[in-house]
Amino acid sequence: MGQSLQPEPSGERSGGRKLAEMAEEGSELERGLHAIVGSFYRYAEGPPGAKVLDQEAFQTLLSNELSHQLTNPEDQKAALDMFKMVDANNDQKISFDEYWDLIVEICRVIRRRHYNE
Ligand SMILES: [Ca+2]
Secondary structure (H helix, E strand, O other): OOOOOOOOOHHHOOOHHHHHHHHHHOOHHHHHHHHHHHHHHHHOEOOOOOOEEOHHHHHHHHHHHOOOOOOOOOOHHHHHHHHHHHOOOOOOOEOHHHHHHHHHHHHHHHHHHHHOO
């Protein structure tokens, strides 16, 4: 509440705690955006700047975080098909950009289902 959009003092930028606090205090949309990004990093592994989801991590994310959006998240074959579809460059890993494309697709489905557009 009452927070301005002024840049934070540089010393406080690096800490993840500030981000976590913002995620709790923000609007519904802001919290949702934090949840989208945070969900990827909760399951992704690898060096900073190159974190990815392997097939197992992707499947865990699907069943833990997206079970109501997908027809059959527990179905191994369906999850594998989904993995192949989302893995656009076919390197057997899901990058943040590929994950983002999945989120966009899910948003389109939500729009169709709930707003009939
Ligand atoms: Ca990939």
